[in-house]
Ligand SMILES: Nc1ncnc2c1ncn2[C@@H]1O[C@H](COP(=O)(O)OP(=O)(O)O)[C@@H](O)[C@H]1O
């Protein structure tokens with residue numbers, strides 16, 4: 001059984017067909033890339049699978065079970081973690097607080113415990129802090145734990161966002177343009193982070209990425225999207241040689 005399977009998914013935004021007859025299979029541990037020009041529908045596909053929108057048509061199965069119509073937090077708790085194209089970090093929280101926060105969806109003590117500080121709560125909070133620090137160390141940003149995220153360089157913020165997504169121990173991690181706006185040095189660091197995450201935690205990764213170097217080096221399977229439709233699918237070598245891809249995408253966009 002595939003980890004994630006999408007069958008014939010179509011989505012309309014008030015008359016505009018943003019995604020048409022989209023299919024996807026991701027096996028456990030696989031790194032899958034999604035590329036395509038701006039406005040092709042990549043983020044919409046992420047939003048459909050992660051429950052931000054409900055598809056007009058189609059099936060989405062996570063470990064064989066339908067997740068269509070579930071709330072984003074329910075889908076997250078079934079093992080799907082994500083980052084956003086535009087980072088959603090909170091202004092007045094430290095790096096460590098961000099990553100700790102992300103654990104709370106998993107907690108069992110509930111609101112009453114949160115209010116009255118039960119023993120269980122304290123035990124869990126200690127574990128959460130420890131796990132959060134481990135994640136920050138793994139991503140190489142532990143030294144910023146007590147700083148306010150918004151004062152930190154962009155590349156560091158991106159890593160915090162990723163640590164937050166990893167907090168729930170996802171079986172699959174969705175990353176929407178994680179290297180956008182990064183300097184070349186930050187980019188090299190980020191590629192290393194992807195490899196570390198994959199090696200240490202082994203989640204499948206579904207990556208939207210506009211930098212060809214990143215996609216081609218990391219992904220095993222790549223889909224190219226244009227006007228909401230997959231126009232090519234295959235290994236990095238197959239994609240790079242595909243004339244439709246070159247015409248729709250590679251010819252026009254920045255190739256690094
Ligand atoms: N919430 C929305 N309401 C209406 N149209 C949307 C919405 N989100 C995206 N779109 C439209 O859907 C198309 C695909 O957008 P998007 O998925 O963001 O593309 P990409 O991520 O590939 O750049 C675009 O035409 C965009 O304007």
Ligand SMILES: [Mg+2]
Nearest residue numbers: 042043044085
């Ligand atoms: Mg997008």
